Amino acid sequence: MNERVKPYDDKMTKTIANLNSELATIRAGRANPHVLDRIMVDYYGSPSPIQSVANITVPEARIIQIQPWEASMVKKIIKAIQTSELGINPSTDGKVIRLIFPELTEERRRDLTKDVKKKGEAAKVAIRNIRRDGNDVFKKLDKKEDVSEDVIKELQDELQKITDRYIKDVDKIVDEKSKELMTV
Numbered sequence: 001m002n003e004r005v006k007p008y009d010d011k012m013t014k015t016i017a018n019l020n021s022e023l024a025t026i027r028a029g030r031a032n033p034h035v036l037d038r039i040m041v042d043y044y045g046s047p048s049p050i051q052s053v054a055n056i057t058v059p060e061a062r063i064i065q066i067q068p069w070e071a072s073m074v075k076k077i078i079k080a081i082q083t084s085e086l087g088i089n090p091s092t093d094g095k096v097i098r099l100i101f102p103e104l105t106e107e108r109r110r111d112l113t114k115d116v117k118k119k120g121e122a123a124k125v126a127i128r129n130i131r132r133d134g135n136d137v138f139k140k141l142d143k144k145e146d147v148s149e150d151v152i153k154e155l156q157d158e159l160q161k162i163t164d165r166y167i168k169d170v171d172k173i174v175d176e177k178s179k180e181l182m183t184v
Contacts, residue, residue: 005158008134012166019123023177031064041080066097113178120174131163
Protein backbone atom coordinates (compact mmCIF):
# COMPACT_ATOMS: atom_id res chain seq x y z
CA MET A 1 0.00 0.00 0.00
CA ASN A 2 1.26 3.44 -0.92
CA GLU A 3 2.22 5.67 2.02
CA ARG A 4 0.04 8.45 0.68
CA VAL A 5 -3.03 6.16 0.75
CA LYS A 6 -2.34 4.63 4.19
CA PRO A 7 -3.79 7.51 6.30
CA TYR A 8 -7.10 7.20 4.45
CA ASP A 9 -7.12 3.43 4.95
CA ASP A 10 -6.56 4.02 8.68
CA LYS A 11 -9.45 6.49 8.83
CA MET A 12 -11.73 4.00 7.08
CA THR A 13 -10.66 1.28 9.53
CA LYS A 14 -11.67 3.60 12.39
CA THR A 15 -15.04 4.19 10.71
CA ILE A 16 -15.66 0.42 10.62
CA ALA A 17 -14.61 0.10 14.27
CA ASN A 18 -17.00 2.91 15.20
CA LEU A 19 -19.85 1.22 13.31
CA ASN A 20 -19.15 -2.05 15.12
CA SER A 21 -19.19 -0.34 18.51
CA GLU A 22 -22.46 1.46 17.67
CA LEU A 23 -24.10 -1.77 16.54
CA ALA A 24 -22.89 -3.61 19.64
CA THR A 25 -25.07 -1.31 21.74
CA ILE A 26 -28.23 -2.27 19.84
CA ARG A 27 -29.93 -5.03 21.76
CA ALA A 28 -31.27 -8.02 19.90
CA GLY A 29 -33.58 -9.58 22.49
CA ARG A 30 -30.66 -11.27 24.19
CA ALA A 31 -28.78 -9.71 27.05
CA ASN A 32 -25.58 -8.16 25.74
CA PRO A 33 -23.36 -6.34 28.27
CA HIS A 34 -22.22 -3.96 25.50
CA VAL A 35 -25.55 -2.13 25.70
CA LEU A 36 -24.09 -0.55 28.85
CA ASP A 37 -20.87 0.63 27.15
CA ARG A 38 -22.00 4.21 26.60
CA ILE A 39 -23.77 4.70 29.91
CA MET A 40 -21.75 6.80 32.33
CA VAL A 41 -22.30 6.92 36.08
CA ASP A 42 -21.18 9.64 38.50
CA TYR A 43 -18.30 8.15 40.48
CA TYR A 44 -17.09 10.63 43.09
CA GLY A 45 -17.64 13.58 40.78
CA SER A 46 -16.27 12.12 37.56
CA PRO A 47 -18.30 10.32 34.88
CA SER A 48 -17.18 6.70 34.62
CA PRO A 49 -18.42 3.75 32.57
CA ILE A 50 -20.51 1.27 34.55
CA GLN A 51 -17.92 -1.43 33.78
CA SER A 52 -15.34 0.44 35.86
CA VAL A 53 -17.49 0.59 39.02
CA ALA A 54 -19.26 -2.78 38.93
CA ASN A 55 -19.04 -6.40 37.91
CA ILE A 56 -21.34 -7.16 34.97
CA THR A 57 -22.52 -10.70 34.25
CA VAL A 58 -25.15 -12.40 32.10
CA PRO A 59 -26.58 -15.22 34.26
CA GLU A 60 -29.39 -15.99 31.77
CA ALA A 61 -30.03 -15.24 28.10
CA ARG A 62 -32.23 -12.22 28.79
CA ILE A 63 -30.80 -10.89 32.08
CA ILE A 64 -27.83 -8.64 32.79
CA GLN A 65 -26.70 -8.54 36.40
CA ILE A 66 -24.72 -5.57 37.69
CA GLN A 67 -22.98 -5.89 41.03
CA PRO A 68 -21.40 -2.59 42.12
CA TRP A 69 -18.18 -2.82 44.08
CA GLU A 70 -19.53 -0.22 46.49
CA ALA A 71 -23.09 -0.38 47.87
CA SER A 72 -23.37 3.41 47.57
CA MET A 73 -23.19 3.10 43.76
CA VAL A 74 -26.44 1.10 43.38
CA LYS A 75 -28.71 4.17 43.26
CA LYS A 76 -26.35 6.09 40.97
CA ILE A 77 -26.15 3.20 38.51
CA ILE A 78 -29.94 2.78 38.50
CA LYS A 79 -30.35 6.51 37.85
CA ALA A 80 -27.81 6.40 34.99
CA ILE A 81 -29.62 3.45 33.36
CA GLN A 82 -33.03 5.10 33.75
CA THR A 83 -31.85 8.36 32.16
CA SER A 84 -30.15 6.52 29.29
CA GLU A 85 -31.89 5.56 26.05
CA LEU A 86 -31.78 1.87 26.99
CA GLY A 87 -35.52 1.69 27.65
CA ILE A 88 -35.28 -0.90 30.43
CA ASN A 89 -36.27 -0.34 34.04
CA PRO A 90 -33.69 -1.88 36.39
CA SER A 91 -34.72 -3.87 39.46
CA THR A 92 -32.61 -4.21 42.58
CA ASP A 93 -32.46 -5.99 45.91
CA GLY A 94 -30.19 -3.27 47.33
CA LYS A 95 -26.95 -5.03 46.40
CA VAL A 96 -27.40 -6.31 42.86
CA ILE A 97 -29.10 -4.61 39.89
CA ARG A 98 -30.87 -6.73 37.29
CA LEU A 99 -31.86 -5.70 33.80
CA ILE A 100 -34.47 -8.02 32.33
CA PHE A 101 -34.75 -7.78 28.55
CA PRO A 102 -38.22 -8.50 27.19
CA GLU A 103 -38.65 -10.44 23.95
CA LEU A 104 -38.64 -8.03 21.03
CA THR A 105 -41.84 -7.66 19.03
CA GLU A 106 -41.75 -8.08 15.25
CA GLU A 107 -42.38 -4.34 14.83
CA ARG A 108 -39.53 -3.44 17.21
CA ARG A 109 -37.20 -5.82 15.35
CA ARG A 110 -38.04 -4.06 12.07
CA ASP A 111 -37.44 -0.64 13.66
CA LEU A 112 -34.07 -1.77 15.00
CA THR A 113 -33.17 -3.18 11.58
CA LYS A 114 -33.98 0.19 9.99
CA ASP A 115 -31.78 1.86 12.61
CA VAL A 116 -28.94 -0.55 11.79
CA LYS A 117 -29.28 0.27 8.09
CA LYS A 118 -29.19 4.03 8.86
CA LYS A 119 -26.00 3.58 10.85
CA GLY A 120 -24.57 1.54 7.97
CA GLU A 121 -25.44 4.28 5.48
CA ALA A 122 -23.81 6.88 7.76
CA ALA A 123 -20.65 4.76 7.85
CA LYS A 124 -20.67 4.50 4.03
CA VAL A 125 -21.03 8.28 3.74
CA ALA A 126 -18.10 8.72 6.14
CA ILE A 127 -15.98 6.32 4.06
CA ARG A 128 -16.89 8.13 0.83
CA ASN A 129 -16.04 11.47 2.44
CA ILE A 130 -12.62 10.08 3.39
CA ARG A 131 -12.16 8.97 -0.24
CA ARG A 132 -13.15 12.43 -1.48
CA ASP A 133 -10.69 14.10 0.90
CA GLY A 134 -7.94 11.77 -0.31
CA ASN A 135 -8.73 12.46 -3.97
CA ASP A 136 -8.68 16.22 -3.31
CA VAL A 137 -5.23 15.91 -1.72
CA PHE A 138 -3.99 13.74 -4.61
CA LYS A 139 -5.22 16.24 -7.22
CA LYS A 140 -3.19 18.99 -5.57
CA LEU A 141 0.00 16.91 -5.62
CA ASP A 142 0.86 17.78 -9.23
CA LYS A 143 0.97 21.47 -8.34
CA LYS A 144 2.82 21.10 -5.03
CA GLU A 145 5.24 18.23 -5.55
CA ASP A 146 5.34 17.89 -9.32
CA VAL A 147 3.83 14.38 -9.29
CA SER A 148 2.84 12.96 -12.70
CA GLU A 149 -0.80 12.47 -13.65
CA ASP A 150 -0.20 8.72 -13.96
CA VAL A 151 0.96 8.49 -10.34
CA ILE A 152 -2.04 10.55 -9.21
CA LYS A 153 -4.35 8.24 -11.17
CA GLU A 154 -2.73 5.18 -9.54
CA LEU A 155 -3.22 6.72 -6.07
CA GLN A 156 -6.86 7.46 -6.84
CA ASP A 157 -7.42 3.92 -8.18
CA GLU A 158 -5.83 2.38 -5.09
CA LEU A 159 -7.96 4.59 -2.83
CA GLN A 160 -11.08 3.57 -4.79
CA LYS A 161 -10.28 -0.14 -4.35
CA ILE A 162 -9.85 0.38 -0.61
CA THR A 163 -13.10 2.35 -0.49
CA ASP A 164 -14.96 -0.44 -2.32
CA ARG A 165 -13.57 -3.02 0.11
CA TYR A 166 -14.72 -1.03 3.15
CA ILE A 167 -18.17 -0.40 1.64
CA LYS A 168 -18.53 -4.20 1.20
CA ASP A 169 -17.44 -4.63 4.82
CA VAL A 170 -20.14 -2.20 5.97
CA ASP A 171 -22.78 -4.07 3.93
CA LYS A 172 -21.66 -7.38 5.43
CA ILE A 173 -21.71 -6.02 9.00
CA VAL A 174 -25.18 -4.48 8.49
CA ASP A 175 -26.54 -7.71 6.97
CA GLU A 176 -25.20 -9.81 9.85
CA LYS A 177 -26.68 -7.48 12.48
CA SER A 178 -30.01 -7.34 10.63
CA LYS A 179 -30.18 -11.14 10.50
CA GLU A 180 -29.34 -11.29 14.22
CA LEU A 181 -32.15 -8.84 14.99
CA MET A 182 -34.73 -10.65 12.85
CA THR A 183 -33.89 -14.08 14.31
CA VAL A 184 -36.43 -14.95 16.98
